[in-house]
Each structure stands twice: as C-alpha cells, then as structure tokens.
Amino acid sequence: MTGAWRASVDDWRWRLAHGCTGLRSIHSVVVLAETESTQDAPETRAAAAGTLVTAWRQTAGRGRFGRHWADTGEEGVAASFVVAAQAPERLALIGAVAAAEACASVLDSRADEVGIKWPNDTVVGGKKLAGVLVERRGDLAVIGIGINVAQRAFAGDLAARATSLAILGTTPDRMDVLLALMRALDDALDASDAHLAARFARRDALRGTRALFSTPEGPVEGEVVSLEPMRGLVVRTDSGERFLPALTTSVAEWGVFRRASVDGRLKTTDSERR
Ligand code: BTN
Numbered sequence: 400m401t402g403a404w405r406a407s408v409d410d411w412r413w414r415l416a417h418g419c420t421g422l423r424s425i426h427s428v429v430v431l432a433e434t435e436s437t438q439d440a441p442e443t444r445a446a447a448a449g450t451l452v453t454a455w456r457q458t459a460g461r462g463r464f465g466r467h468w469a470d471t472g473e474e475g476v477a478a479s480f481v482v483a484a485q486a487p488e489r490l491a492l493i494g495a496v497a498a499a500e501a502c503a504s505v506l507d508s509r510a511d512e513v514g515i516k517w518p519n520d521t522v523v524g525g526k527k528l529a530g531v532l533v534e535r536r537g538d539l540a541v542i543g544i545g546i547n548v549a550q551r552a553f554a555g556d557l558a559a560r561a562t563s564l565a566i567l568g569t570t571p572d573r574m575d576v577l578l579a580l581m582r583a584l585d586d587a588l589d590a591s592d593a594h595l596a597a598r599f600a601r602r603d604a605l606r607g608t609r610a611l612f613s614t615p616e617g618p619v620e621g622e623v624v625s626l627e628p629m630r631g632l633v634v635r636t637d638s639g640e641r642f643l644p645a646l647t648t649s650v651a652e653w654g655v656f657r658r659a660s661v662d663g664r665l666k667t668t669d670s671e672r673r
Pocket of ligand 1: 435436438439460461462463464466468476477478479520529532543544545546
C-alpha cells in the first residue's frame with residue numbers, strides 16, 4: 400500500500416466513524432484497503448450485527464445467482480452490512496430501497512429517474528446503477544450493496560446494461576456516496592414493511608413492463624400488472640393473469656428480449672447477467 404493510498408484509507412476510516420454518529424442501526428464501520436469481496440472478508444465474517452464493512456478497492460465482487468460483480472478498481476462503492484437475520488424478502492427490500500434512495504440523494508435533479516427493478520436492482524433508463532446481494536449467516540445476515548460511481552464507460556456487453564453516477568452526469572466523491580448509503584440504510588432498517596413497500600412502489604420500474612420470469616413451473620412471460628415486493632407479482636400472460644410468489648420467482652429477462660422461432664418457446668438471452 401502506497402503512502403497516498405494509506406492516507407486515503409485512514410481518511411475514510413475517520414470520516415465513516417464520524418458518519419455513524421446519530422445512526423440507530425449502524426454502530427461501527429470497518430474500512431479495508433483491499434479485499435476480494437466485502438461479503439467474504441474475515442472482518443465481515445467476524446463482525447457483530449450493526450457493522451458495515453467497506454473497501455477502498457474490491458477486486459472480485461460477487462453478485463446474485465453466483466454472478467461476478469464487475470468492480471473496476473477504485474471506481475465503485477462496495478459495502479456489506481451485518482444485521483440480525485430476518486425475513487430475506489424484508490432484507491432484500493431494505494437493500495433495494497436504501498441503494499436507490501442513496502443514489503437518488505446524490506443525483507440531484509435526476510433523482511426522480513432512479514427506479515428499482517424488483518427485487519433490488521437500482522436502475523436508471525433501464526440500466527443498472529447498483530445491485531444488492533443478501534446472504535444469511537446463521538443468526539446474522541449480510542446485505543451487500545455495490546454502486547457504480549466513477550466509471551466513465553463499461554466494456555463489452557455491460558455497456559448496454561450498466562450505468563454509473565458519472566455516466567449520469569454527476570461525479571460525487573465515493574465517500575459522499577458511502578455516507579449517503581449509510582444514512583439510507585440506517586433509515587430503511589428502521590422502517591416498517593408497509594413503509595418500505597410504499598417507498599419501493601414510488602420507484603417500481605417493473606410494473607407495467609414486460610418481462611420473462613423464472614419459476615419452478617418453467618418460464619413465464621408477461622406484463623407486470625401489480626407487484627408487492629415481499630409477496631409476489633401478478634403477471635398478465637397470453638393465457639390470463641398469474642400470481643408469481645416472490646420466494647420462488649426471479650426476473651430472467653427484462654427490456655428487450657426475443658422469442659426463439661422454434662417451437663414457439665421462449666429463449667433467454669444474457670440480458671439479466673448484471
Ligand atoms: C447483484 O446485483 O447481483 C448484486 C451485486 C452486489 C455487489 C456487492 S458489492 C459489495 C458486496 N460485496 C460483494 O462481493 N458483493 C456485494
């Protein structure tokens with residue numbers, strides 16, 4: 400670690416420790432200089448509920464469904480918050496609302512464009528700005544949140560699916576994004592399910608759009624008629640409306656998706672990988 404890097408990490412430690420003042424649920428912050436994943440760092444595994452672990456540089460972030468989270472050096476915010484275990488749907492909703500509201504708070508005039516693609520992607524203009532990974536660890540759970548901050552462009556197929564605060568026209572210091580995330584997370588942790596659902600509904604990007612869903616009974620395609628984030632969705636398919644429970648449903652594709660010409664069966668693309 401160079402002297403400048405050490406100074407930056409020390410500055411984060413100092414400012415984030417002060418950022419905890421007045422928060423109800425976040426009691427301490429651990430700042431790592433570099434780690435593969437804040438979800439897996441020994442400091443996270445040893446942490447008590449109420450601890451936020453972040454890293455100046457995350458090198459091998461993990462996403463949902465075993466995917467890779469494409470951190471690019473020091474351009475994003477990566478944070479894992481350790482909390483007492485509770486319903487996974489509630490924790491997913493807390494992460495979704497906190498990530499979206501933190502992004503909105505630093506986007507100023509574009510704040511209203513920030514949406515949530517159920518269950519917990521932060522999206523702007525159909526592109527992903529932040530992602531949430533919730534994992535259970537015995538009596539505890541870890542809410543991992545990644546936010547794209549300073550990336551000026553994304554390579555390859557990510558270019559069509561990912562965005563960053565910089566691409567959206569604002570270049571906040573990563574520390575300001577972290578502080579906004581801490582405040583939003585602390586606030587969401589304290590909110591009732593009903594209040595969280597109302598805040599989700601304000602930013603719901605999936606309702607009224609078509610998507611392809613993975614369900615235990617196979618793929619279901621249709622327009623989302625209504626959505627209760629912790630319960631499930633009602634989807635209008637070619638053969639009528641269907642209720643898809645939150646616990647067993649995931650979005651396979653959203654936005655532009657295509658039909659295979661063979662057998663009239665749906666064919667998935669990789670548009671949901673990030
Ligand atoms: C997703 O959209 O699939 C979830 C992405 C979650 C990324 C964050 S970054 C902080 C924490 N550490 C990780 O390795 N993953 C989460």
